[in-house]
Amino acid sequence: MRKAVLICPGRGTYTKTELGSLTRFPDRKLLAHFDARRTALSQETLTALDSAPNYSVSKHTRGDNASAVIYACTLGDALSLKDIEITAVTGNSMGWYSALACAGALSPQNGFEVVNTMGTLMQQSLIGGQIIHPFMDENWHRNPNRRAELLAIAADINTRPDHILTLSIDLGGMLVLAGNEPGLKAFESTVPPAQSRFPMRLANHAAFHTALQAPVAAQGRTALPASLFNQPQKPLIDGRGQIWWPGATRTADLHAYTLGHQVTEPYDFTAAIRTAAREFAPDLLIIAGPGTTLGGAVAQSLILANWQGLSSKADFQARQAANPLLISIGLPEQRSLVT
Template structure:
């Protein structure tokens, strides 16, 4: 089997994630310690003992999810399973940073600080209440793009996450997104759900955040990853550091082409996808994109042991 390691994005966070890994594996604990030091605060305490509302804040959720993914990766490595056992890495939105850190392209310290900056910049790009996102279920990407364009009426409304064949998330100005959600049923969608998010991610409204990230990414070292990254905005493999840097900037306003990314990996022979970190959202998407693919979740010591046992 050809394997890919995939890393979850925002929405997968939960209080207590990664704690068992940190207790069972010193290398996993060291990840949380490094993230705490990088941010100058005990993010690990918030992750394990804090309030869900505070963890859900974008500036906290992003580095927290990365820390949990990297802790899971270190636990796998402690059991002899390496990043180079995979043909590719990929991540959903912020998960792309986790993927790059797992593959050695970014240090954990730089990654944590970038994600704190990214979270704040994305939150501050649009005043609270002015932007929105909605999941459109039962329509493909082309139908949703047409729907978003029709509902925009001169405002920003665009397909933001092409998650799988039957789930596309739209993002933009609140009134336009609400119009699109109302129109979706008429266009044949099964459901249209407004999402409980604090900003219109992956839309043109994030342009101020892209400028912040361009500056921040320009100050960190990015190495060639140990295995190629399948990037969100290109849906194909990339290894060249300057190209990765440019794609991370583009990703702030660009769509997450997850369906195409998984299909591309499947087309290269990948048939085994390991979701490393919190939650199981990506595994469900993978199954809907590539029915023949096997999936595995790595979020607890029991998961790591099962992976080691084969």
């Protein structure tokens, strides 16, 4: 049986091409439970959102909608895996909540409560915003100097009166920065455009993984007790690259991290993938749906870790062609390989 690390995507992965993703959800009773919880909270059901005739940026990217839909898509894909031994689970940003459920640290129902609650709290506050910019070139060559330059620009902006801008997510060859409007605008006006689309604002995203989210984290700790959490059944790799082991995890600490550090401090997805590759040496890295946009960040993270000699996009593509390492369930032709 092939051994794999499961990777759970975060916000921004459910776009117009993902409408209808929940039609492949394998447990209709569980999906009905999620819908009933949404109805009880006077929120539109996941089924209604996913079956809408048209994709609406203003509706489908809202935290109180996107988070729960993405969670359900990810969980459904995890439940659909066949002839795969999951040796560890990780995720990007909001994907950490999905990873908790996929690894058994939260039941599917409790995972939904965590995701839906935090997505709703984020949307109600919508403190600050996020912007993304690459430091790798289009051939995915390592460039630590450019990364340092971009972080230095952000640090300088952060020293200006009424400007806030700090690292939010280390995302492979990208930096996700977060801050307030003056900080974001200053970065946009300072950094030359790159690859015809960067720097890019992320719609309906708050300043995740920064100190600006401290009020949201506090509300989350009040609303979501530690009793929701269990011992993980699979090793969990968090947003620091650290491992939470089955049978050796204090659930109170996992609760504190999830609704504390994970919300208010930078999320190092690159470190999570490095740990996944080096500590678990999987046959496959499987990215759950929805969407396929996380594949580049995973591949870039492997290049940054010099995993099995990978040093460029061409190296990675050659490896994928010869013996695929990365499987994205969001791609129909790859989904059939693992479900």
